[in-house]
Amino acid sequence: MKFNLDTAWKDASRLLSRNLGLLAVVAGVFFFLPYAGVAMALPEMGDLQAAQASGNFDLMAAAASDLYASYWWLFLILAIIQGIGLLAMLALVRQRANPTVGEALTAGGRSVLSYIAAQLLQVALIVFVAVLLTAIGALTGLQALAVLGGIVAFVVTCYIVVKLSLVAPVIAIEGERNPVRALRRSWTLTRGQSFRLFLFYLLLLVAFMVLSVVITLVLGLPFALAGEQAALLGEGVLSGLVNAVMVVVAVCVLAAVHTQLARLGHERTPSADG
Numbered sequence: 001m002k003f004n005l006d007t008a009w010k011d012a013s014r015l016l017s018r019n020l021g022l023l024a025v026v027a028g029v030f031f032f033l034p035y036a037g038v039a040m041a042l043p044e045m046g047d048l049q050a051a052q053a054s055g056n057f058d059l060m061a062a063a064a065s066d067l068y069a070s071y072w073w074l075f076l077i078l079a080i081i082q083g084i085g086l087l088a089m090l091a092l093v094r095q096r097a098n099p100t101v102g103e104a105l106t107a108g109g110r111s112v113l114s115y116i117a118a119q120l121l122q123v124a125l126i127v128f129v130a131v132l133l134t135a136i137g138a139l140t141g142l143q144a145l146a147v148l149g150g151i152v153a154f155v156v157t158c159y160i161v162v163k164l165s166l167v168a169p170v171i172a173i174e175g176e177r178n179p180v181r182a183l184r185r186s187w188t189l190t191r192g193q194s195f196r197l198f199l200f201y202l203l204l205l206v207a208f209m210v211l212s213v214v215i216t217l218v219l220g221l222p223f224a225l226a227g228e229q230a231a232l233l234g235e236g237v238l239s240g241l242v243n244a245v246m247v248v249v250a251v252c253v254l255a256a257v258h259t260q261l262a263r264l265g266h267e268r269t270p271s272a273d274g
C-alpha cells in the first residue's frame with residue numbers, strides 16, 4: 001500500500017485540534033521565547049535578516065557564517081532546548097502511555113543527545129554527498145557538468161532529508177535512543193514512499209511559506225510604523241511566533257506520518273500477512 005496524503009493531513013489535523021492548547025504552551029516555552037529572545041538580543045540577527053532580504057547568496061552566507069562563528073555556544077544551547085521541546089511534544093501527541101507534561105519533558109531531556117547526534121550524522125551525510133557530487137562535476141572543467149552535478153546534489157539532498165524525516169518520531173515515540181538505529185529505522189519506514197512524502201512535505205512547506213509571509217506583513221506593519229527599534233522588536237517577536245507555529249504543525253504532521261507508515265510497514269511484514 002502507498003502513503004495517503006489526505007489521510008495523513010486529516011490525522012495531523014485531528015492531533016492538532018485535540019492537543020492545540022498543550023502544544024501551544026510547550027512551543028511557547030521551548031520555541032517562541034528562546035527564538036524571539038535570541039532574535040532581539042543579537043544585533044547581528046538584523047544583519048542576517050537584511051542579507052536574506054537582499055537575495056544575495058554570498059552576503060547571506062557571510063552573515064550566517066559570522067553569526068554562528070561568534071555565537072555557536074548560544075545556538076548549541078538553543079538547539080538543546082528546542083530538541084527537548086520537539087521530542088516532548090511528539091511524546092505528548094502519540095505515546096500510548098499518555099504521559100504527563102513533566103514525564104514527556106523528562107523523556108525529551110533524556111533522549112535529546114541521541115536526537116542531536118542523529119541530526120549531526122544526517123548533516124554529515126548530506127554534506128559529504130553534496131560535496132562529492134558537486135566536486136565530480138567541477139573537476140571535469142565543463143560548466144554544464146558542474147551545473148548538472150549541483151542539480152543532482154540538490155535532488156539527492158532532498159531525497160536524504162525525506163528518508164530521514166522520521167528520526168524525531170522514532171526517538172520520541174518508539175523510544176529508540178541509538179542515533180544510528182534511529183536513522184536506519186526512518187529509512188526503513190519511508191521505503192517506497194519517498195516521492196509521495198516529498199510531495200506532501202513540499203505542499204505543506206509552500207502553504208506555510210505563504211502563510212508566514214502574510215502574517216509577517218500584516219502583523220509587522222504596526223511595528224514598522226512605530227520606528228526602527230519597534231521594527232526590530234517586531235521582527236524578533238514575529239520570527240519567534242512563526243517558528244513556534246511551524247513546529248506545532250510539524251509535530252502533528254510527523255506524528256501522523258510516522259503512525260501511518262508504521263502501520264503500513266507492519267502490514268507488509270510476513271507475520272502481519274499471516
